[in-house]
Amino acid sequence: MTKIIKTVSEWQQLKRSDKIKNKKIGFVPTMGALHEGHLSLIRRSNVENGISVVSIFVNPTQFNDPSDLEKYPRTFESDVKLLRDLNVDYLFYPDYSEIYADHFKYKIIESDLSQILCGKFRPGHFEGVLTVVMKLLNIIRPDKAYFGEKDYQQYLLIDEMCKAFFLNVAIILCPIVREADGLALSSRNMLLSSNEKILAQRFPQLLKSEKSCEIIKNELEKLSFKVDYIEEIGNRRFGAVHIGKVRLIDNVEI
Ligand code: PAF
Numbered sequence: 001m002t003k004i005i006k007t008v009s010e011w012q013q014l015k016r017s018d019k020i021k022n023k024k025i026g027f028v029p030t031m032g033a034l035h036e037g038h039l040s041l042i043r044r045s046n047v048e049n050g051i052s053v054v055s056i057f058v059n060p061t062q063f064n065d066p067s068d069l070e071k072y073p074r075t076f077e078s079d080v081k082l083l084r085d086l087n088v089d090y091l092f093y094p095d096y097s098e099i100y101a102d103h104f105k106y107k108i109i110e111s112d113l114s115q116i117l118c119g120k121f122r123p124g125h126f127e128g129v130l131t132v133v134m135k136l137l138n139i140i141r142p143d144k145a146y147f148g149e150k151d152y153q154q155y156l157l158i159d160e161m162c163k164a165f166f167l168n169v170a171i172i173l174c175p176i177v178r179e180a181d182g183l184a185l186s187s188r189n190m191l192l193s194s195n196e197k198i199l200a201q202r203f204p205q206l207l208k209s210e211k212s213c214e215i216i217k218n219e220l221e222k223l224s225f226k227v228d229y230i231e232e233i234g235n236r237r238f239g240a241v242h243i244g245k246v247r248l249i250d251n252v253e254i
Contacts, residue, residue, distance in 0.1 A: 002083045004091045007098055008139050011090075015141065023050030027142035027169075029133060032056040033073035033187035034082050037177040041146040042086050044174055053140050054083055055092040061104050062128030068247070073190045092140065099135055107131045110157055117153050117238050118249065121228040126157055133158050137169055144170045148177075150184045152236065152251045176250075178204065184250045191246045199223060200243055207239045208252045 005011050014020060026045030030038050038054075045052040056079060063069035083091055107127050113119070114126035137145060147155045152173075159171040177185045182204040183197075192200055202223055206216045213230040220227050220241055228240035228247075238251045 002080065002088045002091050004080070004093050006093055006095070008094070011092060011139060014090075020051055024144070025049055025140065025142040026052045027137070027140045027145045028052070028054045029136050029145065029147075030054060030056055031058045031072065031187065032079050033075050033190060034079045035177075035185045035187060035189075037148050037150065037185040039082065039086065040177050041148060041174050042083070042088060044172070045144065045146050046086065046088075048144060048172075049142075051089045053090045053092055053142065054088050055094075055136055055140070057092075057094055057099060057132065057136070059099075059128055059132040060096065061100070061131060062125050064122045064124050067245075071191065071245070073187050075190075092136075099132065104128075104131070108134050108161060110161065113153065113157055113160070117229060117231060117233075118240060119153070121240065126154070129154055130157060130161050134161065134165070134167075137162070137167055142169055144172050146172045146174055148174055150176045150186065150250065152238070182208075184248075186248060188246050188248060192243065196243045196246065199225075200248060203239065203241055203248060204250055204252070207237060207250055213237065 005014070026049030028038065028041045028045055042052060042054060058072055058074065060069055080091065108130035109127055110130060119126050147158060149155065155171070155173050162169055162171055179185065181201040183189065183200050184204060203220065203225065206219055209216065213232060217227050217230045226242040230237070230239045232254060235253055236251050237254050240247065240249045
């Protein structure tokens with residue numbers, strides 16, 4: 001039975017109890033609207049740890065656009081059911097005041113990688129992500145924390161932050177889970193209409209093609225995508241596009 005914990009003090013008390021004290025803790029932070037991608041992280045945590053904790057917190061400070069925050073999918077009841085089906089031990093489900101008693105006066109700012117790719121198009125986004133992840137890791141104090149490869153830039157920033165601040169946690173990267181048509185799973189996919197969903201398949205198809213970034217960008221624009229970027233860094237090609245009001249990101253090894 002998944003126990004729902006809403007406050008920091010409740011978790012801290014539990015963590016000291018005999019039930020948890022000597023067990024390895026795996027942590028999967030999420031913003032809810034859980035899909036198979038999240039479930040793959042949770043399954044891995046279950047295998048590798050004695051206790052798995054999942055958090056659901058739609059973090060307002062990482063949304064640079066208020067309407068994006070407003071329409072972000074919230075499916076709490078079905079999320080809890082999925083967590084119970086996977087035998088997750090604890091769901092940490094705090095409210096805003098529990099996490100941001102400081103009203104976001106204290107922030108984690110990274111000045112390099114956070115300024116490119118998504119950071120360039122979503123000002124302040126990674127400040128919000130890094131700050132909330134730092135808070136969550138300090139609360140839960142897991143041995144391992146699991147992140148998806150779809151948000152590869154986010155993963156790199158979190159991994160570097162943990163090293164920079166000597167956090168005693170292993171950051172584990174888990175592979176992207178895709179639909180049969182190639183679309184990377186994302187909570188935002190729920191916001192696509194059926195026609196948009198069909199169009200969305202073209203994004204991963206083109207991203208992994210042999211074509212140049214410039215050609216991929218042009219072809220996506222012809223198909224009516226609004227393209228934030230298609231860029232190659234190291235051995236990876238990254239892309240971010242909008243279909244209607246929905247923003248999608250993806251990346252592939254090249
Ligand atoms: O990837 C996400 O869902 C979020 O950015 C995270 C890591 C849970 C922080 O809010």
